[in-house]
Amino acid sequence: MTGERARTSPSAGTTAGPVAERRGAARFLRYSSLSLVTVPCGYGLLLLARHWWDVNAGLLNLAVGTVLTPPSFLLYRTLVWREGSGRGLLRELFGFWQTVMLGALAAGVFIGLGDVLFGGDPVLIVVSGLTGQVLIFLARYLWLDRVTFARRGAGRRSGPLGPISDPKAQETAIDD
Numbered sequence: 001m002t003g004e005r006a007r008t009s010p011s012a013g014t015t016a017g018p019v020a021e022r023r024g025a026a027r028f029l030r031y032s033s034l035s036l037v038t039v040p041c042g043y044g045l046l047l048l049a050r051h052w053w054d055v056n057a058g059l060l061n062l063a064v065g066t067v068l069t070p071p072s073f074l075l076y077r078t079l080v081w082r083e084g085s086g087r088g089l090l091r092e093l094f095g096f097w098q099t100v101m102l103g104a105l106a107a108g109v110f111i112g113l114g115d116v117l118f119g120g121d122p123v124l125i126v127v128s129g130l131t132g133q134v135l136i137f138l139a140r141y142l143w144l145d146r147v148t149f150a151r152r153g154a155g156r157r158s159g160p161l162g163p164i165s166d167p168k169a170q171e172t173a174i175d176d
Contacts, residue, residue, distance in 0.1 A: 024145075030080045031141050038072050039133065043126050046111075050125070057125050058112025065104030069097045081149035095148035099140045107132035 046064045050057050073096045077084065085092055107129040114121075114128025 027080055027145065028141060031076070031144075034075060034079055035137070038068070038075065039130075042068055042072075043129065046129075047122050047125070050120070050122070056112050057115040057120070057129075058108035058110075061108040061111050061129065062101070062104050065100050066097075069093075069100050072100065073097070076144070077149075081144070083151065085149045086152045092148055096144065099143055099148070103133055103136055103140055106136050 042064055045068065046057065046061055049060045049064060053060065070093070073093050076096065077089075077092065110132035111125055111129040114125050118124040118128075
């Protein structure tokens, strides 16, 4: 079903549009809130590693991103995308790692430049990295939500860009 019929389907129990929007907004809020925990942990580890090793902070950022991928994945998978994609944990982990590396590369370019330009000042290294991360924050969320954790064969779940089109998938999305 699509269009008006999907929004007013009796099997969904409620109007799908507002419910889908609330679910997408709630998922984005959980993603954003969790980022307020994981990002500072990553930068803390980066600054600690930078203190021990005299290596460009941009390169260290890639190593930190790799080390933190499994615990970060488990947090996001458990707290944001609880139902997963149905394609298996390893596929989801690989897709998540790809977005971590993309973010680390973007942040790493900015961090590396900040490290060189500002003489290794820890505060400016973090500000430089955050600038790179902010540039891809929303794109990363959309990729994770629409590709990595997208449910197979169940229409589409709710998301920030619109409601799902399958009433049975709506009932599943209400439970997440």
